[in-house]
Amino acid sequence: MAALRRWWLRQRYGQGPWSALLQPAPAGEWVSLDLETTGLDPRRDHILSLAAVPVRDGRVCVSERFERRVRPDRGFDIDSIRHHHITPAEAADGISVTPAVEAFLHWLGPRALLGYNLGFDLAMLAPHVRGLTGFALPNPQVELADAYAARARRARPDVPPNLEFAHIAQALGVPVLGRHSALGDATTVGLCWLALRRPRG
DSSP states (O other): OHHHHHHHHHHHHHHSTTGGGGGGGOOTEEEEEEESSSOOOTTOEEEEEEEEEEEEEEEOOGGGGGGEOOOSOOOOOHHHHHHHHHHHHHHHHHOOHHHHHHHHHHHHHHHHEESSSSSHHHHHHHHHHHHHHHHHHOOOEEEEEHHHHHHHHOOTSSOOOOOOHHHHHHHOOOEEEEEESSHHHHHHHHHHHHHSSSOOO
């Protein structure tokens, strides 16, 4: 179904400015994505920062990262600050969300997306992506928690897997880098994905 939808989108939008999003995803490369937001409701909360790092050839390519601080359309409270450590003054120095998402889409191209709780991040991006392109993001998607759960169930089918982010990282021997910063979480997810794909001895 995903291939059919991509084909249909290429027929309709393939000659437009977003044609790069509709090309086949390159094999063996993922983009680990993370957002920091003012809250956990995609219908009313706002993006504060967006970071993504390519993952390929057995490494997380932090030097090729995409990173933007985003200026929200409204204020946010102390609970939000405690979570992501971004103050209103720091947020005010960001750029507006539309050019941030536009730049990200041009940078992303057709590459597969990787994340932890990726569905939430994509829900936050969705109205901005559709407003810019006219269609939903067509890129293949990989959820780290699902991949980890599948491996854990193969090893211990009688034990429900612990899918907390810190536990996944610890179980895979990956340090948690800058928790609740978009770049730190995106990098940690990329390292976890590489650890998951590593042949088990």
